[in-house]
Amino acid sequence: MKKFIGIFILVSIAAVCLNAQHREADSSVNLRRIQAQLSALQSLVDSITAVNENSSVHEEDLEAVEERMEKQFSEVENKIASISRSTAPIILNPRITTFINFAARVDNKNVLDETGTIPIHNRPFLRTVELELGAPVDPYADAVTILSVEDEAGTGFAIDAEEAYVNIKRLPIIESAPLGVKLKIGKFRAPFGINNSIHLHDLPWTTRPLPIAKYLGTEHGEFFESGFNTAGAEADFFLPSFHSSSAIEMKLALMRSGEIGMAQGTAGNNPPLVGRLGFSQEWNNEQLLLLGVSGYHEPGNHSTQLIGADVTYKWAPIEKRESRSFVVGGELFAGSRSAPDTAGRKTTIKPFGGFAYAQYQFSYWTYFGLRYDWLQEPSDAALITKAAAAYISYYTTEFLRFRLGVEHKQSDLLAPKFNNVTSIIFDVNVVFGSHPVEPYWVNR
């Protein structure tokens, strides 16, 4: 009896396993059938065990058969799991995401772009199309490429590597990085303040804040993509903090000179040092406070310095988090640019500016926000430009966002017929593909 039962079960197992090997490449449906057969066999063993509790069948032999079957059972389950999970569409291929930003504006006066030559009032624009590709390079590094097609203020489109960098997380010779040091090499948005690192399509506003467009960089003004992004290398690490609910992070970068807006197109002799020291404090995953000081130092005959301070406070309740939030923040900038004049004497311009904003989320779909910008022009600190904006955003999901904003702008730079402009701006952001989670993103 014992031998008969043992042989029967072993033959059954062998048949099932042979069957499993042949069909390894088949769909998970076949594997599930095999799993069901194994379950049935196991059930049979259980029953035999139960029936023969007091019979002559040797318990230890049955136990051994049962263990072998259990092993086969878990192997088949593992195969099912691995086949099931292999449907993830990112195997070896880069993660691909496309962003489209469309904006249309209606203005009460004629508006020219930052060059002062191209009219941009009362017309629609496809402001940017971005294609983001990201993937691990090897076990030590990840790479990101963001190719953008940017509207040149309605005169055509320019293709640009908005960002393209490698993030080195470890090296074969260093198994543990002190303080979590990471190196970023390539072209990227510089670590100055908070909002400079956010792309146009992820901004909560319809335009860039004026101080970012003017001090950090722009070609066609705040209505188009702007900010400080250039080639360089950055080290990012954590410093010891006072409490487990807080963190202190330092980012230091060496970047290409003369590309920051504050430099007004003049390059120094040395690569500038850019950095941000950030402090964050969290309360119960519900409130987040970010404080930072940033600096840009470009020595040389044409020297440029810029110091910034930023603050962001976000509240989102733990429960029903997707339908209520509040964000308030702002950034301050103080610059200094020295250059020799025609007589060889050094002249220095020291402009100052900043912006503040607040946003409240009413529901899963709807946000309302305000922003105020004020600055002294980097070309002449005696000239003031200021703007106030209000907007309402409607999201069907985080991947499709509509925004309607009204903005009023006054500038000492502008002739009266171009000054005191009130604009209504409608923009649409579309994201498709495998967009990853955004850290500190103000909207979610």
Add this chain to the structure above:
Amino acid sequence: MKKIISLSVLMLFVSIITQPQTKKVKVVTTLNYLKYVTEQIGGNNVSVIALANPKQDPHYVTPTPRMNAVTTDADLFIENGMGLDQWAKNVVDASGNPKVQAGTSGHLTATLNVPVKELPTEVSRAWGDIHPQGNPHVWLDPLNIKIIAENIAGSLKTLDPANAAYYLNNLQHFKEQIDAAMFGEALLKAVGKKAGDILSRKTKTGELTAWLQTKKLNSKLGGWMKTAQSLAGKKVITYHKTYIYFAERFGIDLAGELEEKPGIPPPPQHRDAVVELVKREHITTILNDNFYSTEAAEYVSSKTGAKVAVTYIDVYATTETETYEGLISTLLQNLSGTVR
């Protein structure tokens, strides 16, 4: 600027020379149930930090500098995986900790080898926030939590081989605890050796009730399976597809969801369709995860009289859910109190 650089270099130096010398395995988990299980397996040899708040929607946790910083010196990072805690990748990347990067022994996807459900045949955002790797809420099935515990024990053994026996012993104890909560002590004793494995298998294949009758052990059944007998075949509505593993294990029939598509709040016309469904099927209970708005559930309730049960899905969310056993017991009690 020079002062800032000098200060940061000084702080970097201080931090290196003051690194605490600890023998505990430092574990960072995304969710709190993973923290609980890790503590059960690791005992005094581990220190565990969970990143998410247990009352928070695990899909939408905002990675912050604090999370990145606590992961910087972790020995083991444990995530649920299956697309639930996708934000974990941001934390691991930003931590700069080479020991916990994906593909290393210090990074564990805890749901490895757990049989998955709802594997989509088409991965498109037209279907809402679907998970390409299947429904990720696997831990609400007590049989799956044992697989997850095995995975965690495996990682701890690899990282700390000197204490392998200790972790295996704790794993065995944890599995026995779950078996006792699932089937009751009396039944485990009556079945004898390997009772947990045998009963788990019978439960998976749907043969438990028939087998207990054959063995004349019905009266010995206790624990969650006993509680769930009164719920068998009862229909409930849920907000999100959170409970498919839980429902299948305990024989509950999930008749529909308030969400028309996962991750997207229910549109008005779908609420009305749910009202019709509740009336037609005489459904008495709506399970609404605590982190979702109850607006839609209350609307359906006001039209049909169905009761809204606000439920928690992570350990430590409330005083009743301080343990995994408490979490499952509370869910079953919520259902027992409302399902008719």
